Amino acid sequence: MKTKTLKKNKVNVVTLGCSKNLFDSEVMMAQLKANKFDVEHEARQDDSEIVVINTCGFIDNAKQESIDTILRYADAKKEGQVEKVYVTGCLSERYKAELQTEIPEVDAYFGTRDLPRLLKTLKADYKHELVGERLLTTPSHYAYFKIAEGCDRPCSFCAIPLMRGGHKSTPIEDLVKQAESLAAKGVKELMLIAQDLTYYGLDLYKKRNLAELVDRLSDVEGIEWIRLHYAFPTGFPMDVLDVIRDRPNVCNYLDMPLQHGSTRMLKAMRRGTTRQKTEQLITDIRNTVPDIAIRTTLIAGYPGETEEDFQEMYDWVEKTRFERLGIFTYSHEENTHAFKFEDDVPDQLKKERADTIMELQSGISYDLNQQHIGKTRKVLFDRIEGDYFIGRTEYDSPEVDNEVLVKKSEGYVRIGDFSEVMITNADHYDLYGKLTN
Secondary structure, three states: OOOOOOEEEEEEEEEOOOHHHHHHHHHHHHHHHHOOOEEEEOOOOOOEEEEEEEEOOOOHHHHHHHHHHHHHHHHHHHOOOOOEEEEEEHHHHHHHHHHHHHOOOOOEEOOOOOHHHHHHHOOOOOOHHHOOOOOOOOOOOEEEEEOEEOOOOOOOOOOHHHHHOOOEEOOHHHHHHHHHHHHHOOOOEEEEEOOOHHHOOHHHHOOOOHHHHHHHHOOOOOOOEEEEOOOOOOOOOOHHHHHHHHOOOEEEEEEOOOEOOOHHHHHHOOOOOOHHHHHHHHHHHHHHOOOOEEEEEEEEOOOOOOHHHHHHHHHHHHHHOOOEEEEEEOOOOOOOHHHHOOOOOOHHHHHHHHHHHHHHHHHHHHHHHHOOOOOEEEEEEEEEEOOEEEEEOOOOOOOOOOEEEEEHHHOOOOOOOEEEEEEEEEOOOEEEEEEOO
8 A cells, every 4th residue: 555645757766886886877867857757866755656776786785785776665565655666787697596596576677778668668768869968976076987897817716797797998089989978077087987998998809908098088177187987907007107107187196906925815816917917016106106195995705715825915005005995704605716615704804804813904095085184185075074175195095095185274275175284184085184275
């Protein structure tokens, strides 16, 4: 029995998982809006006739969150709080048959490349003229910018190719047009994302073409920051470093997931590299762009990881002193190469190892942050929280990296604007400062 009046043709899009999923939701929302739907992202009021859940299927915790969200809206449908529930994204791509059996209350399941079919189910047209158009869910001054879909890498632990398919680059000309459109709407920062940024262009241009893409994007008027996320270390296109160094609106920032510091583990993970090659790559990057901030992510507890392997990773992190670092505990994923191995590192030990690395990184981050004190940094302000304006330097990406806090009582800035900030204090993950302009 219905408990409330639902708004006809109103769609609530719920996004789980990574920035690539968020990008897909924004594209979907633009298509729905063009088809005269009233569309909201993660609506605060449960008055939508239709809910579309864009799921994540990457690791256990993400899968569970997606399943819990589906169940929540399946229950809401039973109680008359929503009429239609549709599920799309990575979990649906990977486990469609199982989900259809286990949660039949969902009206339809769609995969990662099924947007036209989803729209058709909603009696909407897929408008080809809208390709590249999005309804931004981020603050209006920055946007995630997907340059390729899928992945061709053979990493043993990763299920992304199962869910997203092979690597497919978007042509440079299309991406430049998208960037121009975003700049016209007030976007100042583009965060380039792909499952594998460094593979960009091989399928279209028969060469790694990330450097040319970034160079062309940096010419787009209005784009003041370009940030590179998810670069694979093997086959890294060194010419992109010259672009980072020479173009003032390309941030001195590189997100490069390295996964481990032990050659034995890297081989088992099928990463195509060694610790020695990785160390040389980092040295070359820092020599070419001395002021660069490198963000990496690691995995603790991969099958067969010994105390010696973990100690080697710890020593490597201690020696390398990454500016930014995160670590996941290994998740045993069906149909991956690693699934045939015994998941032999206990969950508690995985967590202890991850915590040990993060404790080490916290000290490294504190030491590096002290070096900012007394210096003036260009800061992009994202939001207001309590008594502070909160922003970021070029060395920091939203939600995962350090922030700069400026007291509201000491001046005024508009959200989405850049200001010069003198750094006066620093702790493990935050900088504090005063406006100088």
